[in-house]
Structure formats: C-alpha cells, structure tokens
Amino acid sequence: MSTETEDVDLWRGKTGFKPCFSTNETWLQIRKLGTPCAWGKGIWFSQATPKFAFMTWIAARNRLATMDRISYWNQGVDSTCVLCKAAQETRNHLFFQCTFSSQLWEQLVKGILRNAHTQNWDDIIELISVSTMERKKTLSLRYAFQISVYTIWRERNKRRHGDSPMPLQVLLKLTDKAIRNKLSLIQKKRVKGMDTILQFWFSTRL
Ligand SMILES: [Zn+2]
Structure with a gap:
C-alpha cells in the first residue's frame, strides 16, 4: 500500500x-x-500597493495573458483588443497605445510629465526607473502608472468575460479618487519629502 x-x-x-x-x-x-533589473526600483518602491506593484511586475516581464501570447498557443482565437476593437491586443498596445487606455493614462499623468509625456511602454518604464525628478513627482508618476496598469487590465478582463463596459470617465474618476486617497495617506504618515504631495497632485490636474 x-x-x-x-x-x-x-x-x-x-x-x-x-x-x-x-x-x-x-x-x-x-x-x-526581484530587483536586480534596472526597472525593479521603479516598481518595488516603499509606498507601493502590493497588488498593483505585483501586476505591473508581471506586465513588465511581459507575462500577462494578452491575446497576442494566447493566440501563439491557441490559433483561431480572436485577438482584437476589447477596449478599442481596432488593433491586436499586445502588452504595449494595452499600455498605452490603445485609443481607450491612452486617454486614461494621458488624463492622469500628462499634467505631471508635460513635454515628456509618452504612450510608449519602454519609455514609460525608463521614466519610472530613473529618479532624477522631484520625489513627490516620481512617486505620483509611479503610483499612477501602477494603478493604470491594474485598472486597464481589470477592465479588459471584465469585458472579455462579457461584463458591460465601464465608460472611460467613470474609470478615470475612480482611479483619480484612489490615487488621491493614497497620496493623502502618505501625507498623513509624514513620509519624508511628501508633506505637500496631495497639493502637488491637484496642481497637475488638467
Ligand atoms: Zn485597444
């Protein structure tokens, strides 16, 4: 036996x-x-929210089950992006070449990045990995990036599973509110260099 x-x-x-x-x-x-690579510190920063950082880390390693990867193993599946319905779904398309997700990204960070604003994944990764910017600017950008990746991926999954689409303006409102709550918390915790981070966020709203 x-x-x-x-x-x-x-x-x-x-x-x-x-x-x-x-x-x-x-x-x-x-x-x-998980931090020996150059972009590690742009993702695993001390004030990050674990579930957002984790998803961004998977995306950074291009390990999300995006349709271009699924269709590689499973030919015949429809790999069209469910957000814009106009292009193949890839990691770089979703974050943030897509006409739907690019609007969320732009609304959240263009006021912070101004001329440096980009929808290109590799350029964004470079921006969050170098910390030559003011600390509150870097933190706001890193946090907005992770919450955008998380929000877009969740909306994509919901649509793929047949849920009704959430309008962009609603997603934007919820995301902005979540960021403000987080920044307010960081400010209350008296994290060094972050005493006016919430005001900074407000000043960068378009
Ligand atoms: Zn799209």
Missing part, C-alpha cells in the same frame, strides 16, 4: 515553505529577490 498524500502548493515565507499564502511575506520576498 502506498501512502498517498495530496499535493499542496507551498509558498516561500520567512520561516521556509508553508501551504498558506501570505501577501505580505510574498511581497517582502519578491522585493528582495
């Missing part, structure tokens, strides 16, 4: 592998292990 035991997923924690998933412990592990 064999003594069969069920396979369980083990997650690496502070004290070795264990069967339960801890967002906090996994976050700390990834922060330590």
Whole structure:
C-alpha cells in the first residue's frame, strides 16, 4: 500500500515553505529577490500597493495573458483588443497605445510629465526607473502608472468575460479618487519629502 498524500502548493515565507499564502511575506520576498533589473526600483518602491506593484511586475516581464501570447498557443482565437476593437491586443498596445487606455493614462499623468509625456511602454518604464525628478513627482508618476496598469487590465478582463463596459470617465474618476486617497495617506504618515504631495497632485490636474 502506498501512502498517498495530496499535493499542496507551498509558498516561500520567512520561516521556509508553508501551504498558506501570505501577501505580505510574498511581497517582502519578491522585493528582495526581484530587483536586480534596472526597472525593479521603479516598481518595488516603499509606498507601493502590493497588488498593483505585483501586476505591473508581471506586465513588465511581459507575462500577462494578452491575446497576442494566447493566440501563439491557441490559433483561431480572436485577438482584437476589447477596449478599442481596432488593433491586436499586445502588452504595449494595452499600455498605452490603445485609443481607450491612452486617454486614461494621458488624463492622469500628462499634467505631471508635460513635454515628456509618452504612450510608449519602454519609455514609460525608463521614466519610472530613473529618479532624477522631484520625489513627490516620481512617486505620483509611479503610483499612477501602477494603478493604470491594474485598472486597464481589470477592465479588459471584465469585458472579455462579457461584463458591460465601464465608460472611460467613470474609470478615470475612480482611479483619480484612489490615487488621491493614497497620496493623502502618505501625507498623513509624514513620509519624508511628501508633506505637500496631495497639493502637488491637484496642481497637475488638467
Ligand atoms: Zn485597444
């Protein structure tokens, strides 16, 4: 008789592998292990929201299940972008070449970036990775980037699963509100150099 035991997923924690998933412990592990590349510090920054940073990290490694990648294994699937219905869905199209997502991105960050504003993924990654800008500007940009990636990917998934589309203006309002809440919290926590970050955000609204 064999003594069969069920396979369980083990997650690496502070004290070795264990069967339960801890967002906090996994976050700390990834922060330590996942930063040798140049863009690491643009994603794993100290005030980041773990679920947004995690999704952006997957996108940065081009590991999201975008339709160009799915159609590579599964020929015959419709790979048209569900947001604009006018181009093939790729990581770079979604973030933010797409006529739908580019508007959300522009509304959120054009007031911060002005002439440096770009819809090109690689250029955005470069912008968030260098910290030559003022600290509150860098943080606002990094946070807006991650929440935009998260919001667009979630809206894309909902539409793909048949949910009714959320209008751009509603998405924009919700995203802007979430950013303001976060910046307000950072300001209240008295994070160094962030004492007027909320006013900075307001001053960059178009
Ligand atoms: Zn599109």
